[in-house]
Every structure is written in C-alpha cells, then in structure tokens.
Amino acid sequence: MAQVGLKELHFAEVLEDTTESLLYDETEELAGAINATINPTVNTQELYADDQLWESVSALGKIDVEIETADLPLKTRATLTGSKIVNGVLIEKAGDVPPHIALGFKSQKSDGKYRYIWLLKGVAQPMAEDYSTKRDNVEHRTPKLRFVFMPRSHDGQWKHTADEGSSEFTEAEDWFESVPGDMTEEEPED
Secondary structure, eight states, X not given: OOBOOOEEEEEEEEEEESSSOXXXXXXXXXXXXXXXXXXXXXXXXXXXXXXXXXXXXXXXXXXXXXXXXXXXXXXXHHHHHTOEEETTEEEOOTTOOOOOEEEEEEEEBTTSOEEEEEEEEEEEOOOOOOOOOOOSSOOXXXXXXXXXXXXXXXXXXXXXXXXXXXXXXXXXXXXXXXXXXXXXXXXXXX
C-alpha cells in the first residue's frame, strides 16, 4: 500500500540507554506534521576471489532523518537542539549538546489504515533556516529539522514499525503514550 498521509508527530527525550536500563521522558506532540524522510546508510564491503564476487557484507551506518512541520515553537526547538531560552530569546551556542530523542508518527496508507513508526534514538543537528521576501504569490517557508538516528545501546534496535489492521498489532490506541521498550515505571496513585 502507498503512503498518503502523515500526522501525530511525537518525540520523547532518552533519559538513560544502557545495557541494563532504558528510560524515556514523557512523549510530546509536534503539531503540524508536513513531511518525514528516513534515509538509512548501509555500508557494504565486498570481497572478490577467483575473478568474481566472493562475499558481500553490509552494516548499518547512521540513519539520516528530516522532519518538516508547519511550526516549530522556540521552546520545542530549544529542547530538541539543546539550546536555551533566556527572557523569551532563543540562544544557540557552538557548544550546545542536543539530547538523544525518540521520534514517532503515523502515516495513512491508501487503504485508509495507518502505519505507525517509532525511531528510537537520535540527535538533532543545528537547524537550517530559509527566509525570503513576500512576492505576488505567497510562498510558505516551513521549519525543517535534521536528525542522525542510531541503534539503542540497550538492545541494538533503531526503529519499530506496525500496520493497523494486522491481527497481531493491538497497540494503536496507546502507540504515542510511551516509546517502545521504555522501562519507566508509573508511580502508583494514592
């Protein structure tokens, strides 16, 4: 099935990713999802022997991701890029360290059902910006944010994908409540 939509873009900060523990912060929504592009890099090494290809071994490299949204509030931008807001002003420094985050969304397929995605661990890159003057025809300039995703240290996973309508997939209602694999225990209510 072809993908025909994109909505409910979410993110959550990775609080801890070790072999023993995997903790995420609460998920937050990024309103106005326009586009999401996932581009894994595969590194391949080939061995030739007896005048032919003898062996080919591939390894996953970095995963480049770009999202485009209708708006990216300064507070959210600061959270994703590791920048600070002081007196309502976004301050970006060369030494900013973006946190690791997970990124989730759903995409409608041509059959009306949804495909659900979670990218599990990545970091934002400094944001490119494009400004231009108004002309006779209005052109929208929307924020695009690039990330580099990688496998988690905890289990080596980098992405979860599920299709609505599959009899085995029963988590659509709660997909954005938490990141898959999160070991954070909810505190009991009094």
